[in-house]
Amino acid sequence: MQLLHAPSWPHLSFQTSDRNSKGGLLSLEKCLQLSTANCSFQPQKLERSIWVSHKRNFFSFCATKATSVEAGSSAASSGTAEGDVLKALSQIIDPDFGTDIVTCGFVKDLLIDEASGEVSFRLELTTPACPIKDMFEQQANEVVARLPWVKKVAVTMSAQPAKPIFAGDLPAGLRRISNIVAVSSCKGGVGKSTVAVNLAYTLAGMGARVGVFDADVYGPSLPTMVSPENRLLEMNPEKRTIIPTDYLGVKLVSFGFAGQGRAIMRGPMVSGVIDQLLTTSEWGELDYLVIDMPPGTGDIQLTLCQVVPLTAAVIVTTPQKLAFIDVAKGVRMFSKLKVPCVAVVENMSHFDADGKRYYPFGRGSGSQVVQQFGIPHLFDLPIRPTLSASGDSGTPEVVADPQGEVAQTFQNLGVCVVQQCAKIRQQVSTAVTYDKSIKAIRVKVPDSEEEFLLHPATVRRNDHSAQSVDEWTGEQKLQYGDIPEDIEPEEIRPMGNYAVSITWPDGFSQIAPYDQLQMIERLVDVPQPTAVQS
Ligand SMILES: Nc1ncnc2c1ncn2[C@@H]1O[C@H](COP(=O)(O)OP(=O)(O)OP(=O)(O)O)[C@@H](O)[C@H]1O
Structure with a gap:
């Protein structure tokens, strides 16, 4: 069993290697239930996304939350105008994603003229057909206009450019x-x-x-x-x-x-x-x-x-x-x-x-x-x-x-x-992502409650493609030692709703179906999170 500490919340420790009856790692809620009893922060302050549908893995949650808390608090505590505006906008929650519009990455092109009290920014939504775009626009205007130093707010609305989320050779x-x-x-x-x-x-x-x-x-x-x-x-x-x-x-x-x-x-x-x-x-x-x-x-x-x-x-x-x-x-x-x-x-x-x-x-x-x-x-x-x-x-x-x-x-x-x-x-x-801070691949299969971590080298060694396994004889071509223990994926992209494509530093592109990832041996001894160089 291993205890893990969130970088900026040393008082939080979570038992992460406990397994449930099916052998899977305990869910995030369970970890939090086990651990919040002894800590000084209030779980109800967690983003709704954590408790509702997008239950992120605890490690990344800590890492991201810690980073955003640090970034947010330093901006807010130093009283920067940008910090004020972002803090105000983060009160607006996207009901579909269950998280605030700043965390969703919707706020773009933020321009502030402190002398004249003018603020302008763009809200870039995921779709131009967003049914609540007018509400977002109105709320964004209101929350920023409420800041004492703000005299004028200009919000423009836009949508992300159209692009498929699926990797691979599309026609x-x-x-x-x-x-x-x-x-x-x-x-x-x-x-x-x-x-x-x-x-x-x-x-x-x-x-x-x-x-x-x-x-x-x-x-x-x-x-x-x-x-x-x-x-x-x-x-x-x-x-x-x-x-x-x-x-x-x-x-x-x-x-x-x-x-x-x-x-x-x-x-x-x-x-x-x-x-x-x-x-x-x-x-x-x-x-x-x-x-x-x-x-x-x-x-x-x-x-x-x-x-x-x-x-x-x-x-x-x-x-x-x-x-x-x-x-x-x-x-x-x-x-x-x-x-x-x-x-x-x-x-x-x-x-x-x-x-x-x-x-x-x-x-x-x-x-x-x-x-x-x-x-x-x-x-x-x-x-x-x-x-x-x-x-x-x-x-x-x-x-x-x-x-x-x-x-x-x-x-x-x-x-x-x-x-x-x-x-x-x-x-x-977000189904399969690489968490650089703990050097683990995090898997949260869509429409399933299960979340688990995999060691990148184990994922690469479990490739079942013709490059790794002889299609006719079933003989293993890729040998254990061929893959360095510290290999890290360069890119992970979804392939439809069933698999991801993982690009490795040697240029190899591995197609890993969720079903296959679910069969791979899971990471139990999770490394201590380390600061990630950006
Ligand atoms: N709710 C409705 N009220 C009245 N008429 C309807 C209704 N829905 C469909 N129709 C009519 O029923 C007919 C069949 O509809 P439609 O062509 O949409 O069905 P379909 O399932 O696409 O058929 P097909 O498989 O043959 O293409 C059309 O004439 C259509 O105008």
Whole structure:
């Protein structure tokens, strides 16, 4: 057992090598529960993120907290204007990440003119569609204006440039897309395209750069649901790429715009066409690409999910009991591919007539999905003649009637998608990190409570690629002594929701799936944290 001391809080000591019944290290909460009894700081003052969802490993928590406490307190205690402003802004908590906007790194370009009392800064959010950006702007203005020496505050809002969080060889067309959201149903005709298109226009209305890819080659619906001026996709002959068409600022690609009508093709051919249409399109910078998936869970859908680094999936269903069985198939497919299903839309759930609400297809299948598979959000869409009419007229309902009840439901779905994608990105990008102060790789697998530490050399020695293990004979090519004990990773980047790519100083790029990392021997004797040279 080893006791560890936080650099600037010597009174804190945590028992870190205790293992739980499954052999994993004790959770951060347990460590803190064990240890805070004897210490003078108050756990309720911990950032919410520590106690809520992003329970960081204790070591890094101490290191970061100690550093930020030191930096913050020295700035604050020396009474610098910058310290005052940052302290004021750190009262604003991002409810999704559970931490303050300064720690989130949102505050940029801080300029202070002490003589005139003028302060200006930019808040760079993770997405332009952030549903609470106005609230952030207002609060930032207010908290800084409250400082006694401040006379004028100028806040500008911006969003991070679009970029995928996934490392690896992405097709060129997908390299500048932040989030790819699949809208899927397990059988045809349930309203999947209606949901995909209205969701896309809702996200665009929230300020995001959006594209829609209609992956249904057999029955493309996009051409009847939107009215772009140019109804044919153009080719860039030099680059041999496809230029999406555009309607009200949303980029659109569909086989129905390829001048071919619906296709008569066999499965593998369909996969090829979809793959080519999607990956050779010049999507440019997008915050969200919504994919209207072909119905079902067969090979075409599987191949598509494997080509595209999906961030999340939305499942569309109808209320019949039988639909539940189909939905279950879809959820399992995404779960196998490690794509989180963030919402279920129960379409055609009811209609209102004669002052009464009718449920012609029964009730309860949507909530059964939510309960059984732990999908956090369920949205009901009523049967509406206007929804059907807008599908045929070429103007999505959320554009035709932006204040209506349907638009409100899509607004809620849009907010859910934005928040869930941001959370997934945060979880994935912090799932595997290198903590230089204790020379350990820290693993916090998304959607799991488990956190543990690994010795870098052990991770490198456990590489299962062809460079390390003979694929045919299983013979170990990489020898224990080939890897120096003190090797440190140069870079760790997520590869989808299932693995990370680790670059080592010898140039070797190791793909380490979470499943594999979970099997590796864990670090028990954790080294004392040391000051990290930046
Ligand atoms: N809530 C609704 N109220 C009324 N009509 C609806 C509703 N949802 C969808 N529709 C209509 O039902 C038909 C099928 O919808 P849609 O094309 O969106 O389904 P789909 O699941 O994408 O079908 P496919 O798998 O064939 O592409 C369309 O005519 C659409 O306008």
